[in-house]
Amino acid sequence: MNRLGTVLVVLGFSIFLAIPFLTTHTLTKSIITKEFNSDEKTTIATKAFEPVIEKTVSTWQLLSATGKAITEVNETAIANYSFSTENITRLENLAHNNSLNAKSIEALWGKENFKVIAFKNYGNWLFGREFGSDAELESNIKQVTDNIAQYEVIPKKGIDKYAAKSLKYNLAKHSITGLLHTNALLFLLLTFGLAVIGGLLMLQSYMAEKPGIKNNGTFFHPAKSRKWLGIIIGTLLISFYVLLYFFPEYMVGWIRLTDSISYKLSGSEAGQFFLYGFMYTVSMLVMGARMLAKYRHNNYQLIRTGSVMFFQTIFAFLIPEILVRLNQPYFDFKNAWPLDYDFFFDFELNKLIAGGNLGMFMLVWGITFSLIAVPIFTYFYGKRWYCSWVCGCGGLAETVGDPFRQLSDKSLRAWKIERYMIYSVLVFAVVMTIGVLYTYFTGASELLGINTFSMRQVYGAFIGAGFSGVVGTGFYPVMGNRVWCRFGCPLAAYMGIVQKFKSRFKITTNGGQCISCGNCSTYCEMGIDVRAYAQRGENIVRASCVGCGVCAAVCPRGVLKLENDSNTNRVNTANFVRK
Amino acid sequence: MHIVIIGNGIAGITTARHIRKLSDYKVTVISSESEYFFSRTALMYIYMGHLKFEHTQPYENWFWKKNKIDLVFDRVTDINTENQSLSLQSGKLIGYDKLVLALGSTPRPLPTLGAELKGVQSLYSKQDLELLEDTKGIKQAVIIGGGLIGIELAEMLHSRGVHVTLAVREKQYWDIVLPPEEAEMVGKHIISRGIDLRLNTTVESINGSSKVESVTLGTGEVLECQFAGATIGVVPNIKFIENTAIATNRGILVDELLQTNVKNMYAIGDCAEIKQPTKGRRAIEAVWYTGRIMGESLAQTLCGTPTPYNPGIWFNSAKFVDLEYQTYGDVPAKIDGDLTSMFWSEEKPERGLRIVYEKATMKVRGFNALGLRLRHELCDEWIATGKTIDFVLENLEALNFDPEFYKKFASQVTSQFKTLA
Ligand SMILES: Cc1cc2nc3c(=O)[nH]c(=O)nc-3n(C[C@H](O)[C@H](O)[C@H](O)COP(=O)(O)OP(=O)(O)OC[C@H]3O[C@@H](n4cnc5c(N)ncnc54)[C@H](O)[C@@H]3O)c2cc1C
Numbered sequence A: 001m002n003r004l005g006t007v008l009v010v011l012g013f014s015i016f017l018a019i020p021f022l023t024t025h026t027l028t029k030s031i032i033t034k035e036f037n038s039d040e041k042t043t044i045a046t047k048a049f050e051p052v053i054e055k056t057v058s059t060w061q062l063l064s065a066t067g068k069a070i071t072e073v074n075e076t077a078i079a080n081y082s083f084s085t086e087n088i089t090r091l092e093n094l095a096h097n098n099s100l101n102a103k104s105i106e107a108l109w110g111k112e113n114f115k116v117i118a119f120k121n122y123g124n125w126l127f128g129r130e131f132g133s134d135a136e137l138e139s140n141i142k143q144v145t146d147n148i149a150q151y152e153v154i155p156k157k158g159i160d161k162y163a164a165k166s167l168k169y170n171l172a173k174h175s176i177t178g179l180l181h182t183n184a185l186l187f188l189l190l191t192f193g194l195a196v197i198g199g200l201l202m203l204q205s206y207m208a209e210k211p212g213i214k215n216n217g218t219f220f221h222p223a224k225s226r227k228w229l230g231i232i233i234g235t236l237l238i239s240f241y242v243l244l245y246f247f248p249e250y251m252v253g254w255i256r257l258t259d260s261i262s263y264k265l266s267g268s269e270a271g272q273f274f275l276y277g278f279m280y281t282v283s284m285l286v287m288g289a290r291m292l293a294k295y296r297h298n299n300y301q302l303i304r305t306g307s308v309m310f311f312q313t314i315f316a317f318l319i320p321e322i323l324v325r326l327n328q329p330y331f332d333f334k335n336a337w338p339l340d341y342d343f344f345f346d347f348e349l350n351k352l353i354a355g356g357n358l359g360m361f362m363l364v365w366g367i368t369f370s371l372i373a374v375p376i377f378t379y380f381y382g383k384r385w386y387c388s389w390v391c392g393c394g395g396l397a398e399t400v401g402d403p404f405r406q407l408s409d410k411s412l413r414a415w416k417i418e419r420y421m422i423y424s425v426l427v428f429a430v431v432m433t434i435g436v437l438y439t440y441f442t443g444a445s446e447l448l449g450i451n452t453f454s455m456r457q458v459y460g461a462f463i464g465a466g467f468s469g470v471v472g473t474g475f476y477p478v479m480g481n482r483v484w485c486r487f488g489c490p491l492a493a494y495m496g497i498v499q500k501f502k503s504r505f506k507i508t509t510n511g512g513q514c515i516s517c518g519n520c521s522t523y524c525e526m527g528i529d530v531r532a533y534a535q536r537g538e539n540i541v542r543a544s545c546v547g548c549g550v551c552a553a554v555c556p557r558g559v560l561k562l563e564n565d566s567n568t569n570r571v572n573t574a575n576f577v578r579k
Numbered sequence B: 001m002h003i004v005i006i007g008n009g010i011a012g013i014t015t016a017r018h019i020r021k022l023s024d025y026k027v028t029v030i031s032s033e034s035e036y037f038f039s040r041t042a043l044m045y046i047y048m049g050h051l052k053f054e055h056t057q058p059y060e061n062w063f064w065k066k067n068k069i070d071l072v073f074d075r076v077t078d079i080n081t082e083n084q085s086l087s088l089q090s091g092k093l094i095g096y097d098k099l100v101l102a103l104g105s106t107p108r109p110l111p112t113l114g115a116e117l118k119g120v121q122s123l124y125s126k127q128d129l130e131l132l133e134d135t136k137g138i139k140q141a142v143i144i145g146g147g148l149i150g151i152e153l154a155e156m157l158h159s160r161g162v163h164v165t166l167a168v169r170e171k172q173y174w175d176i177v178l179p180p181e182e183a184e185m186v187g188k189h190i191i192s193r194g195i196d197l198r199l200n201t202t203v204e205s206i207n208g209s210s211k212v213e214s215v216t217l218g219t220g221e222v223l224e225c226q227f228a229g230a231t232i233g234v235v236p237n238i239k240f241i242e243n244t245a246i247a248t249n250r251g252i253l254v255d256e257l258l259q260t261n262v263k264n265m266y267a268i269g270d271c272a273e274i275k276q277p278t279k280g281r282r283a284i285e286a287v288w289y290t291g292r293i294m295g296e297s298l299a300q301t302l303c304g305t306p307t308p309y310n311p312g313i314w315f316n317s318a319k320f321v322d323l324e325y326q327t328y329g330d331v332p333a334k335i336d337g338d339l340t341s342m343f344w345s346e347e348k349p350e351r352g353l354r355i356v357y358e359k360a361t362m363k364v365r366g367f368n369a370l371g372l373r374l375r376h377e378l379c380d381e382w383i384a385t386g387k388t389i390d391f392v393l394e395n396l397e398a399l400n401f402d403p404e405f406y407k408k409f410a411s412q413v414t415s416q417f418k419t420l421a
């Protein structure tokens, strides 16, 4: 059973990895027309695409042709719409004669001319100006014409960076043909289907054993102890995240597989984040089932694992898709600011405000949830109610990441780095949100001299994508399964402060029973040196503890108990051990 | 003042740490087993792949230097009690003002024929664990002697797919300590986990030419095996001081301040034998926390506050494969005289609870828990303050230390006892 399961999982994964290489595209004129939404660009692009048009090509061939077409379109736009050397000489002459003004350039090229309108916007500060030298004059005019090329010609008459990204993706996604296109469902079964069935069969190895703590061989395992399989898994995960966030156009084959499911749920085609959500949920369900099998003797683990599986499937995956089908804003009710860092971004707020009654409800819900419910629940139950019962990131860590929990760093040094990092991210998230809201309400683009738009771009790229995705999950097999939650999550930082100073939650140490074996510390995914407290008979109250309960489960002497208790005695030292 | 401690186990290391907290005395700890302190109790988890050796070290390696505790990785070969100095195997001499002996135990040697063969060993030290890696690829093993280390060794080998026979002399598993019901439960559990437990079984001889090949039981049955575990208990590790002036019996004799008969010399942990143990305690108790409490008490004494060793009410815990065991107070294997008890158990989940109390006064005296967890501080307090069995039954839920959402046991226990009464 176990062996068959392994074979199916490996097979499913291999086919999955082969898909980008099996994906073929046939580009037609109508696709080009549709994606290059202007006649002018379409004509140029169609010509540039000549060698691949109506031919079966790979994703790489298609994307390289697309790159060339975009360059072609842009070069043509520059040639047609920006100032030529000759044009510039004329401008310089005008300036020499002290007659560089709206009238004179209109007279040169006409009032409605693209260049003229642009120059009046970008260059009006030059009108009527005296220049100290020819060099200064030249460089000033050059600066204006360059700006026009970059900010007017390319975006309006050509294709800018952002447009190029979605153009590449759309062309690739909509031109898929051949085997994969006609047999998408079959391939879905051959990849996800096989892997899921295989994964479930592998659970047999847990079920075959009697219930109890099953960590035999963990540190001999090639994946669980930073050996070759761990390195491979980490590399694949990191590559996946890099593609997802930065090069989704190369993932279109995978995305195609999930189209049919996306249509069923939201009524529209799948995008990269639908694929991601689908994979995320499916892996969490399979690996969640593994947790259920592994800890079937432990009700705390069963209930909390069931809970994260439920919240991921229903709240993070299904409800938002169904909302879209009902023409309502896409919304994850269980996500809380500041983990949900873009909740207060203008486009999000506008989306909710435009979303009618339900949208307004979502707005109020989101604010109440984040600012009132989160601290109150954390007061009563500790941050575990969210981190290891509800949260999607936490849910992934507790299921898919469980095999790697023992790899977290327990050193004092790591704890120090953790505190610096996580509170910096929290401060960053708060400052960014204040800035973004300031811009939203006042219209001013800067707060204290910092551009709020670039602030949120930096946050999105480095924290949102880079940290929580690439590093947070990609490094599971190296640094354990809570890298993001421990070093980066601003919501965890925020709840951690509540937990540390004002919460009923604690881990009680059972008198003098600790034998300092170290199982608790080793299996703490947050890298807390639990033993350091337990062996002194001291209760454990740490900001980072997510209350997964695994320390209490693996302790061979029944020393630890997660409790919500009155605030007295939060840290006490048992009489049996003097400090 | 220079305090030298021989032995970097829990007893010696606790002393060193607490001396450092209380004073600026120079502290040196000598051990020939490992460079740094590790938890002996966790050796089994390394073999089973739950932990790596580094995880069994409760303090990071920089800790010792930072706290100015000098570590010497060497063996003490001789103690000169006259001029207060130690000779080390490396030839070095170390003088001391006070000497703490924290030498630990050593496995009781197996008197059986063939005990010297290769593949016959015990489990006590780091070196034993390393030697145990020779079991790679073997098929069968016989463990001789039941007790706590015996079952650990059995579980370890079993976890690597070795067929393990656990040969135990007693009628029921560990019945010199456990009352019959608990002993039977534990025995059944061990068998259910795939270990071939043989009760009432003695071992005649271990056979083989150079390596162990088989074991002959008292019944004449011959068990083929490539490994034989010798786990018939431990004894204080005092061989190298036998010819000195230090007074010993089974262990090194100490008074309530943990002083030996020799001036400026103390003994703690597994190797110490208390001349007059406090009520309910034995003279030698080879368990983890007694070493720790001795270390804490001795550090106080050495730093100017004479503090008699008082371990309080007995407690202990263990785990038999998947079955946890905790005990508090007096729970003798044979409960008679002025003591009586109540025992409750169920099969699913596998668990049991015994409450011992005095017949005459109804005062509670001890608890045994199997497959469930009890709150140490409350058990201790209730025993110390002489709560009656009625009180205990009424408030039993407060003792429950099981994880959240576990099936509760208090009402079941109480109702069974009520119907009996
Ligand atoms: C496998 C195993 C499992 C156990 N599990 C438990 C448990 O679950 N619960 C529990 O309470 N107890 C348990 N014990 C018992 C517990 O580990 C001991 O009681 C405890 O470790 C004793 O500590 P100690 O400091 O007295 O001695 P030790 O830990 O034995 O330390 C003594 C040290 O002194 C060194 N030494 C001795 N002589 C010399 C010399 N001449 N020169 C230099 N160095 C020397 C030794 O090499 C050793 O390193 C277990 C023991 C074993 C072996």
Ligand code: SF4
Binding pocket: A513, A514, A515, A516, A517, A518, A519, A520, A521, A530, A531, A534, A535, A554, A555, A556, A557, A558, A559, A560
């Ligand atoms: S797992 Fe339990 S016995 Fe081991 S160090 Fe942690 S609290 Fe102590």
